[in-house]
Amino acid sequence: MSFEPHGRHLIAGEWVGSARRFSSAPAHGPAYEFSIGTPELVNRACEAAEDAFWSYGHASREDRATLLDAIADEIEARAEAITRIGTQETGLPEARLQGERARTVGQLRLFADHIRKGDYLDRRHDPALPERQPLPRPDLRLIQRPVGPVAVFGASNFPLAFSTAGGDTAAALAAGCPVVVKGHPAHPGTGEIIAEAIHAAIRSLQLPSGVFSLIQGDGRDIGTALVTNPLIRAVGFTGSLAGGRALFDLCAQRPEPIPFFGELGSINPGFVLPQALARRGQAIAKGWAASLILGAGQFCTNPGLMVLPEGELADAFAQAAAQALRDAPAQVMLSDGIARAYREGAGRVAGRAVPVLSRDSAGREALPNICRTTAAEFLRDPVLSDEVFGPLGLIVTAPDAGQMLALARALQGQLTATLHMEDEDLEPARPLLPVLERKAGRVLVNGFPTGVEVADAMVHGGPYPASTNFGATSVGTLSIRRFLRPVCYQNVPEALLPEDLREATSR
Structure with missing residues (x-):
């Protein structure tokens, strides 16, 4: 299937242009002109999403699952064109785009299977006890219901899996929430072709056109208009700490605040314990180096910090990585x-x-760099704990287990934390694990965090600033819970209950 971007927004089923335009800046290949959204277009998309919610939010699980499967099919039908425009815009290799496309359609189908099973609804029923003394108990039934229209911001580093039809969009559509996507200006053509796939799926199933809209733009005013629109009920975001925090504050300052599920940054510390350093230091250093430059270090789980016991083995580790x-x-x-x-x-x-x-980098290319400091200096200088997005690694040496523990306790929230250890390292690992569990959403042993499995048990989130809501994940089936809220039905006649709740009661 051939594809050449037309540069328009998808608003409530129509491709709409706007007066102001911006040019894409591809790594190679032709540049294209794209329309810049306006607050008026944002409002139109949000109104269409709200209108669609009254039917889509009450559609059957099977209908929503069919939509997710249809979107996956439409994306696969455009596979070659998606790879072509994606590699041009981002500079990512074809194999990476192909793998990311597989992950994107895989998570769409995973959510389709997930909602078909119905377990996510967390249905509960406390039957009435009219004879209970001193007071009778009413009939109580609980189910998770969709929150309403959701705004999703495309991510720069994952043009497919975290963008237009990525995990946030898949989870919201699975929950029953229409979606308005703010496309990322780094890959607007990729966003457009994915939007075409979603649009085709919606049309083929004759669903309301407001179920999905895409608005392009390279300025902050569109994002501001989107998160402050009173019809938006939740926001999914992956991006920088500064940009995400600004949008988070806007959500909190609304007359009716809404949840902002932002993934903002992480240095993903690794702790190499003494016996692991002694036995496998060279191998761990080489594995860390490979993980550090994967995708030019542009993964949110890039392992930017390694903490080691100081001494000759740490010196050898640093030289092996270099x-x-x-x-x-x-x-x-x-x-x-x-x-x-x-x-x-x-x-x-x-x-x-x-x-x-x-190694000095120039232009749009990046070369890896490694620096080294002590735990005492790391604890004194907060700049050393800031995320640097790219292939930069920092080695920190600690004189003893107590200093290593103090460093762990001083860390901000992280997406991941890793222990490199042998069986003989259990004693120093014991006090570290509760700290790392408190600091990160995912704790690894003897591995590297780049590579996030899309699965039921995955958690991709963590305490601030890794994310703005430490009780949520943006990867895995649990991420659907961000766009649901529990509703209790008290003494409601069964004929009025949501179909999914009637099903549970009749079993």
Whole structure:
């Protein structure tokens, strides 16, 4: 299937242009012009979503599952065109785009299966006890219901899996919530072709056109209009700490505040315990190096921090990691702005820590860098704990287990935390695990966090600033709970109950 972007927004089933336009900035291939959204278009999309909610929010689980499967089919029908435009815009290799497309359609189908089973509804029934003394108990039934229209912001680093039809959109549609997507300006053509796939699926099933809209733009005013629109009931966001925090504050300041589920940043610390360092230090260093440069370090789970016992083995670890990266080729970053921010961040860290591997990046390409510091200095300088988006690694050495524990306790919230350990490291691991469990949404042993499995048990979230809601995940089937709320029905006649609740009662 051929594809050339037309540069319009999808608003309530219609492709609509606007007067102001911006140009894409692809890593290679042609640039295209795209319309810039307006607050008026945002309002039209939100009104259409609200209208659609009154039918889509009450559609059967099977109807919603069929839509998710149909979107997956439409995406696969455009596979080659998606890969072509995606690689041009982002500079990501074809294999990465193909794998990400498979993950995207896989999570759509996972949610279809999930809602067909119905377990996510958490249905509960306390039958009436009219004879109970001193007071009778009414009939009480509980079920999870969709919250209403959801705003989703496309992510820069995952043009498919965290963007137009990514995990947030899949979870919201599965829950019964219409979606308005703010496309990411780094890959607007990719967003457009995915929106075409969603639009085709909606039309084929004759669902309300307001179930999905896409608005493009390269300014903050569209995002502001979207999260402050009174018809939006929740927001899904993956992006920078500064941008996410600004939108989070807007959601909280609304006359009627709404939940903002933002994933904002993480340095994903790893702790190498003594026996693991002694037995496998070189192998861990090489594995860390490989994980550090995966995707040019542009993963939210990039392992940017490694904490080691100080000494000769730490020295050898640092040299092994540097050697593994010394000849690593430059990699194209997702945008000129991201590449510039990486250079600036690497420079800040190099000015505060000792460079172990220093390689100058230029233009839109990134080269890996490694720096080293002590636990005492890391604890003194908060800049060293800031995320640098890209292939930058920081090694921190600690004189003893107590200092390593103090460093763990001082960390901000993280998406992941890792222990590298042997069986003989159980004693130093015991006090660390409760701390890491409190700091991160996912705790790993003897692995690297890049690569997030889309599964029932996955948690991709964590305490602030990793995310704005530590009780939620943006990956896995549990993420549907972000867009649901419990409703209790007291003494409601069965004929008036939602169909899913009647089913549960009749069993």
